[in-house]
Amino acid sequence: MHDIRAVRADPAGFDAALARRGLPPVSAELLSLDAARRAAQTAAQEAQARRNALAREIGQGRKAGADTTAPEAEATALRDRMEGLDAEAAAAEAAQRRILEALPNLLDPEVPEGRDETSNVVLHQHGAIPNLPFAPRQHFELGESLGGMDFATATKLSGSRFTVLRGPLARLERAIGQWMLNLQVDEHGYTETVVPLLVNDASMHGTGQLPKFADDLFRTTDGRWLIPTAEVPLTNTVRDEIVPETALPIRLAALSPCFRSEAGSAGRDTRGMIRQHQFSKVEMVSITTPDASAEEHERMTRCAERVLTELGLVWRRVLLCAGDTGFGATKTYDLEVWLPGQGAWREISSCSNCRDFQARRMNARMKPREGKGNVFLHTLNGSGVAVGRALVAVMETHQREDGSITIPPVLRPFMGGAEAIPAAS
Incomplete structure (x- = not known):
């Protein structure tokens, strides 16, 4: 199994190492999935932060007897959005893992070139x-x-x-x-x-x-x-x-x-x-x-x-x-x-x-x-x-x-x- 951080650090080198085994490049696909996962996770964290702020606003409003319909509706919508973002992140991570676990180990520099x-x-x-x-x-x-x-x-x-x-x-x-x-x-x-x-x-x-x-x-x-x-x-x-x-x-x-x-x-x-x-x-x-x-x-x-x-x-x-x-x-x-x-x-x-x-x-x-x-x-x-x-x-x-x-x-x-x-x- 490979560390995605190694792919991020040197995608061209990673693809070149796979090419020694006769395999096509995969770094672009891996990094695209990685970016999608990270973007979904970041959006989910931002949504959670907004929900936390809304929870405080709703609590204060209720104590003051104010109408909290709007923040409650926004909080509900954010909850649904977070569920979708979590699913997106999980799907991207699973797809990334399927690719990584099917890739062979990278070869030692001493290993000679050759197809068979x-x-x-x-x-x-x-x-x-x-x-x-x-x-x-x-x-x-x-x-x-x-x-x-x-x-x-x-x-x-x-x-x-x-x-x-x-x-x-x-x-x-x-x-x-x-x-x-x-x-x-x-x-x-x-x-x-x-x-x-x-x-x-x-x-x-x-x-x-x-x-x-x-x-x-x-x-x-x-x-x-x-x-x-x-x-x-x-x-x-x-x-x-x-x-x-x-x-x-x-x-x-x-x-x-x-x-x-x-x-x-x-x-x-x-x-x-x-x-x-x-x-x-x-x-x-x-x-x-x-x-x-x-x-x-x-x-x-x-x-x-x-x-x-x-x-x-x-x-x-x-x-x-x-x-x-x-x-x-x-x-x-x-x-x-x-x-x-x-x-x-x-x-x-x-x-x-x-x-x-x-x-x-x-x-x-x-x-x-x-x-x-x-x-x-x-x-x-x-x-x-x-x-x-x-x-x-x-x-x-x-x-x-x-x-x-x-x-x-x-x-x-x-x-x-x-x-x-x-x-x-």
Whole structure:
């Protein structure tokens, strides 16, 4: 959410910032609505002042036995006019808010120009793309050959974009999630949190999913929403709160199911586990002071990178361009992992700095150690990482020619000490 005062201060700059995202100018419309609201409010205040004066005149007239018909009629007319002015102000404010809440965050100057992912910038790569001495298989081919990945049964139960995992693969997925959460909590200092999977409108609005992305979400018949990511409940824990600066930073992590309708992904990744309606993810959220959020962004991204390194994966950090940066983010790093079976880089984590964009929507503020007044918090979120995609990456990266899969050493304590998932006999 944007502050209308920033639009007033530099309308051309605001429009130019939106143009980086390919959006048309809106400052003229916003300022027209703002002027209408302020004019109606000023007229209402003037009318109230006149009514107050009339009330005194009427009171004095009645005491003196004078005729008060005229001032009473004027007072009544002013009351009706004030109701109309209040309605005008409210309508202008609502229209202004509808525009503002549909506008994305303004981009950091470091974000490169570009319309789509082809303009993203690779910052660095960890590990070399492997040259396997056999034709690598994709994860769904491996999973089906092992008898542990069942898409047909999942389709029977729920429809497309669901998966049933069994046996060692089910345990491997559980191992990945548990290990990743332990890493973020025990070594990186995030507070483990169990969150509701159903949230209200205010929570979805606070982190920017509503109103723009309603079609990408699942809604229950009682008006709640299934979370698309634990970012939503974790970030909203500070909604309508004033957090003392001494309590910051707040770092939270949750391992939770996530639910997405994938409304805009028809025909994409229809096979396998890359794009599912239901998946698990370890989510990291940081809530910081404004002057600390840039460094917190770097720290959070390093926490996610550590996961990929420990799993023995080949990965790279990518800075998203203007056209590929998400709605609520001012700057985003994607972590992409190399999938030998697909022969392609695929996104496995996104770490974003939202600055005060979400905090304004949530009315989440900070009480500084010194000085008067409160300021809006800065919020950040990142995947630490998506469990299903990590499973895919582990399977494809550590596959053997016979279809067996080497288990990364960090996961073996969660797998009963097993070093590999054997090929089907």
